[in-house]
Amino acid sequence: MLRFDVTHALPFLPQDWLTGRLDALGRAQDQLLKGSGAGGEFTGWVGLPAAVDQAQQAALERAARTIRDQSRVLVVIGIGGSYLGARAMLELLTSPNYNLLCRDTPQVFFAGNTLSPDAVTELLDYVAEKDFSVNVVSKSGGTTEPAAAFLLFRQLLEKKYGREGARQRIFVTTDPRAGSLRAWAEEAGCATFAIPPDIGGRYSVLTPAGLLPLAAAGVDVAEMLSGAAQAQKNLSRPGPDNPAWQYAAARQALYAGGKGIELLGCYEPHFRFFGEWWKQLFGESEGKQGQGIFPACVELTADLHSMGQYIQEGSRNLFETVVRFARSRTACPLTVQAGDELAFLRGQDLHHVNEQARRGTLLAHVAGGVPNLLLTAGERSAYWAGQLVYFFQFACGLSGYLSGVNPFDQPGVEAYKANMFALLGKPGHEARRQSLAEAGLV
Numbered sequence: 001m002l003r004f005d006v007t008h009a010l011p012f013l014p015q016d017w018l019t020g021r022l023d024a025l026g027r028a029q030d031q032l033l034k035g036s037g038a039g040g041e042f043t044g045w046v047g048l049p050a051a052v053d054q055a056q057q058a059a060l061e062r063a064a065r066t067i068r069d070q071s072r073v074l075v076v077i078g079i080g081g082s083y084l085g086a087r088a089m090l091e092l093l094t095s096p097n098y099n100l101l102c103r104d105t106p107q108v109f110f111a112g113n114t115l116s117p118d119a120v121t122e123l124l125d126y127v128a129e130k131d132f133s134v135n136v137v138s139k140s141g142g143t144t145e146p147a148a149a150f151l152l153f154r155q156l157l158e159k160k161y162g163r164e165g166a167r168q169r170i171f172v173t174t175d176p177r178a179g180s181l182r183a184w185a186e187e188a189g190c191a192t193f194a195i196p197p198d199i200g201g202r203y204s205v206l207t208p209a210g211l212l213p214l215a216a217a218g219v220d221v222a223e224m225l226s227g228a229a230q231a232q233k234n235l236s237r238p239g240p241d242n243p244a245w246q247y248a249a250a251r252q253a254l255y256a257g258g259k260g261i262e263l264l265g266c267y268e269p270h271f272r273f274f275g276e277w278w279k280q281l282f283g284e285s286e287g288k289q290g291q292g293i294f295p296a297c298v299e300l301t302a303d304l305h306s307m308g309q310y311i312q313e314g315s316r317n318l319f320e321t322v323v324r325f326a327r328s329r330t331a332c333p334l335t336v337q338a339g340d341e342l343a344f345l346r347g348q349d350l351h352h353v354n355e356q357a358r359r360g361t362l363l364a365h366v367a368g369g370v371p372n373l374l375l376t377a378g379e380r381s382a383y384w385a386g387q388l389v390y391f392f393q394f395a396c397g398l399s400g401y402l403s404g405v406n407p408f409d410q411p412g413v414e415a416y417k418a419n420m421f422a423l424l425g426k427p428g429h430e431a432r433r434q435s436l437a438e439a440g441l442v
């Protein structure tokens with residue numbers, strides 16, 4: 001089980017940080033489990049790990065094998081929750097250098113998360129000479145960034161393999177019924193996978209949105225799901241010992257005490273994109289109605305040499321949450337000659353050195369006025385990654401309900417789209433275009 005340690009935040013917390021929130025946590029837990037709170041229609045992820053659709057899972061494994069057999073490159077097209085979870089898990093469980101290191105599995109590139117012509121052209125050029133497949137992921141099926149990228153990659157596939165060949169290389173992950181992408185895929189006869197209607201983008205990594213590209217890359221998705229199922233079981237027990245209750249309560253108490261920024265850190269570079277996934281999870285779930293903890297992340301120890309000064313001595317409105325892996329996968333003993341300036345490290349393993357850096361940093365940051373929360377997982381494995389995903393999703397739901405918001409909508413994301421569509425002249429956006437014109441912006 002994940003271990004949550006609040007000890008190094010206690011000096012900054014009022015005595016009743018947890019006891020004062022037990023009633024509210026009990027209600028929040030109930031709402032999450034029953035789907036009876038705000039946005040309850042999007043809480044399908046709560047029971048998902050223990051109720052995996054085995055037929056869909058088998059079809060997903062078959063599709064992953066097909067992708068591996070027919071392609072050297074998989075292009076995963078999606079944005080936000082339809083992209084970050086897959087990339088986070090891929091980098092955490094393989095390597096940020098996966099594309100250089102993979103041998104029997106395809107390289108995986110992510111597209112459709114930008115409108116930069118340079119970025120998409122560079123990837124189109126790279127795959128043009130290689131056998132490749134495309135997994136387009138969009139719950140709504142209508143998001144502009146992935147739609148534009150899909151158009152370009154589909155045209156390249158059709159040019160390279162013909163219509164029928166392209167059809168066999170396109171894998172569509174979207175809503176089971178709604179949306180133009182679903183309609184297109186059924187018309188074209190492509191392989192399709194469903195993101196359940198009751199699971200929103202940033203809670204969808206354990207659906208085919210995350211699982212198909214991960215399985216294609218050789219990640220043990222069954223182990224991930226089993227870790228998540230274990231966390232589901234652990235966290236379904238209400239009470240002050242529940243680590244998700246403690247994390248949600250500590251965050252909200254620190255926020256109430258003026259700590260408006262949470263820095264998520266980890267001493268593994270493999271964790272960097274997990275931080276990006278986590279930022280979206282908490283930022284989009286809680287940042288509304290003029291409130292919310294600002295989620296940021298740091299990669300340690302690298303960022304101690306860039307952000308360390310600020311964390312130690314800058315504005316005292318931060319708290320840190322560190323994810324720690326108790327064991328490293330590899331042993332890396334340091335051989336140092338006597339008399340060398342690094343002689344004090346002789347015979348030590350690099351994991352031990354990393355741990356002392358973590359402990360030293362924790363003591364320094366706490367002394368500098370930065371409360372620290374610590375979450376320990378066993379190791380960097382699919383099982384523990386599944387536990388981490390479920391833990392953060394569940395704690396985010398609780399924390400959102402504690403702060404009185406709907407953690408499952410994202411009304412603010414629409415604002416830029418309305419302006420962009422008006423500026424691009426999309427039908428239906430004439431009134432906004434007119435008001436932009438009147439303000440001299442068109």
Ligand code: PA5
Nearest residue numbers: 080081082138139140143201202
């Ligand atoms: O969490 C969310 O719902 C969003 O981040 C979406 O995942 C993102 O906007 C992409 O949407 P879609 O999957 O519909 O293309």
